[in-house]
Structure formats: structure tokens, C-alpha cells
Amino acid sequence: QTVSLPSDxxxxxxxxxxxxxxxxxxxxxxxxxxxxxxxxxxxxxGGPLSGPGSTVSGTSSEDVxxxxxxxxxxxxxxxxxYARIAKGYRPGGPNxxxxxxxxxxxxxxxxxxxxxxEAGVKADLLDRSVSVDLTAxxxxxxxxxxxxxxxxFGVNTNGGSAESKGVEGSVTFVPTAGLTLxxxxxxxxxxxxxxxxxxxxxxxxxxLPYSAPVSGSLNADYRRPVSDAVSLFVGGxxxxxxxxxxxxxxTFGQTSVPSFTTVDLRGGLDWGAYRVxxxxxxxxxxxxxxxxxxxxxxxxxxxxxxxxxxRTIGVSLSASY
Numbered sequence: 001q002t003v004s005l006p007s008d009x010x011x012x013x014x015x016x017x018x019x020x021x022x023x024x025x026x027x028x029x030x031x032x033x034x035x036x037x038x039x040x041x042x043x044x045x046g047g048p049l050s051g052p053g054s055t056v057s058g059t060s061s062e063d064v065x066x067x068x069x070x071x072x073x074x075x076x077x078x079x080x081x082y083a084r085i086a087k088g089y090r091p092g093g094p095n096x097x098x099x100x101x102x103x104x105x106x107x108x109x110x111x112x113x114x115x116x117x118e119a120g121v122k123a124d125l126l127d128r129s130v131s132v133d134l135t136a137x138x139x140x141x142x143x144x145x146x147x148x149x150x151x152x153f154g155v156n157t158n159g160g161s162a163e164s165k166g167v168e169g170s171v172t173f174v175p176t177a178g179l180t181l182x183x184x185x186x187x188x189x190x191x192x193x194x195x196x197x198x199x200x201x202x203x204x205x206x207x208l209p210y211s212a213p214v215s216g217s218l219n220a221d222y223r224r225p226v227s228d229a230v231s232l233f234v235g236g237x238x239x240x241x242x243x244x245x246x247x248x249x250x251t252f253g254q255t256s257v258p259s260f261t262t263v264d265l266r267g268g269l270d271w272g273a274y275r276v277x278x279x280x281x282x283x284x285x286x287x288x289x290x291x292x293x294x295x296x297x298x299x300x301x302x303x304x305x306x307x308x309x310x311r312t313i314g315v316s317l318s319a320s321y
Contacts, residue, residue: 007041007094024074031068037061041094043107062111064089079123089113090145095155102151104199109156112143134169146209147247148200159196159248162208165189178223185216201250210257210291214242226269234267246292255303260288262308273320285311 013035021027044055068086075081092110120135141162148157168186175181190211196202221235240261245254263284268277291306 002045004044005041005094007039009037009039009091009093011035011037011091026071026073028072029068029070033066035064035066037064037091039091039093041108043094060092060108060110062091064111064113078125078128079121081119081121083119085115085117087113087115092145092158093156095157101153105150105153106155106157109145110143110158112141112145112158114142115140129174131172132169133171134167136167137165139164144196144208146196146200146202150199157197157200159200159202160192160194162190162192164191164208164211180219180221182219183216185214187214189213196248199250200248201253202248206248206254207245209247209254210244212242212244212259214240216240230269230271232267232269236266237264238262239264241288249293255292257289257292260286260308262286262288275318276315277318278315279313281312282309283311 013033015031015033017029017031019027019029038059038061040057040059042055042057066087066089068084070082070084070086072080072082089111090113092108092112094108095106116137116139118135118137120133122131122133124131141164143158144160144162146157146159148155148159150157166186166188168184168188170182170184172180172182188211190208192202192204192206192208194204217237217239219235219237221233223231223233225231238261241259243259244257246257248254261284262282264279264281265283266277266279268275286308287310288308289305290308292303
């Protein structure tokens, strides 16, 4: 059995950016982009299982305008207020599926777009030994592109609209020369604002798949010269990903996906243009789940899980030039 899916994607665009300084403290960046894309595809099936074979062709064409507006105001030499409104999009395309897929399984999927609103503050404190970045955001997402199980076939498809809102921030502290401590975190509420098509099973108010309400990390890095040409460095990170929900499913609904925490360690030497680094990633060998599904296509509804990389120990050598 053979399946051929040649496709062709062409896009032409024109864009411009302008920065205007109203005063020495207040400026605005403006940007716009107009593009036209055209996509064609042709899926051909052949072989003993599909008889004489078949060909299904598809085409799509879109005109898209995206933009960005970003004002910025300097409160002082060490603090800045900023805001941004921007629109972005992703083109659609064909799905590679079995020739035996029923007509209800979508052969193509459409583009989706977001409009992002954010505002925040950046500041350096205590003689620049502390840096703070805090942002609040609100995102409107239309015609969401989703991975979905439709009649036991995994495909890309579109589903309604959603919104995401929350805050995220980071703090970096340099208490003494060579030592850098940092922390970052985010609180996010990302939910559908209307039902998806019935084949997907998402309902207004459902949490977006794999969107963690709480996430964050703590990091520590220390660097010390051991000679005029060689520096020693060591560091570690602790990362937390909160409880999430799996893909939408019209039969089983969403499944709760547990949180997980990983620890990474690193250390090595820099000399000139060279670096040697030893590392341990996922020290505790956590079995964090990245994806969860397959209940509709597995025996007795057994779930299939995609996991993070297990404990990994290694050494790397790099050179810059």
C-alpha cells in the first residue's frame, strides 16, 4: 500500500515597520504585513488494499493582514512601562489520512489567528542587582487548529474560538559576582469561548488541551575564573508544570493530566572559544506526561501517553567561531 501527498505552498508578502519617538521617554512601534498564500495538494493512494487507486486534490487561497502596535514609556533610566497589541496567523493545509477514512474525516484544515494584548513593566533595582519583568496578557484565538481523533483517525482540524488570560513574570538576582539566581512563573486561564464542532467534543468553557494554569522554574548558576583563560561553571534548574487536561474527545471527554517537576544539573569549563559541559537532565527520572489519548482507538479504552525524556546523563563539547 502506498500513499503519496505532494503539496505546494507559495506566499508573497509586503510589510513595513515604523518607530516614532514622541519624546525622549515615550515612543511607539508600528508594523503591518499583508500577504497572499496559495496551497495545492494531491493525495494519491495505490496498492493491493485500495484496488485501482484514487487521487484526491485540494487547494486553498487566503489574503491575510497582520499588525503590531507597541507603545513604550520610560519611567526612569531603570524602569519601563510597555504594551503591545498584535495579530498573527497560521496557514491551514492538507491532512495525510488513510484512503479508507470515512467522509466525515476532514481532508484539510483552515488557518487560525490570534490577537494578543499585553502590558507590563521592566525594572532594574538595587544598583541593577535585581531585574524584574511582569506582564499581564489577554489573547483571543479564532478558528483554533487542533489535533483531534475523528472516527479513530488522528487529524488536524479547526474548532471554534478561545481566550487565554493571565500573568507571567521573572526575577533575576545577582547577590555577588559570578552567582545568578532567577525565578519565573505564569498563571494562565485558557478556555474555549464556544463549542467546537460535535466531532471534536469540546464545550464552551473547557480548558484548552495541555494548558497548565500554573507553571514556573527556579534557576541557579555560578561562574568562577580558575585561571586567566579558564572559567568553571555549575548550575541547576527546577521546573514545574501544573495539572492539565488532554485533547477533546466526543466520547470520553477530556482526561486530567497530572503535574510534574523536573530537576536539571550542569557543570563544566570554558576556555577561549571552547566549552565542555557535563549534565544530568530530569535527575529524578520523572514520567511527566506531554500527551494523552487514544481511548477511542485502543482496546478497552486504554490511554496512550507521550512522556518527557527520561533521566539523561551526558557530556557535550562545543566551540564558537
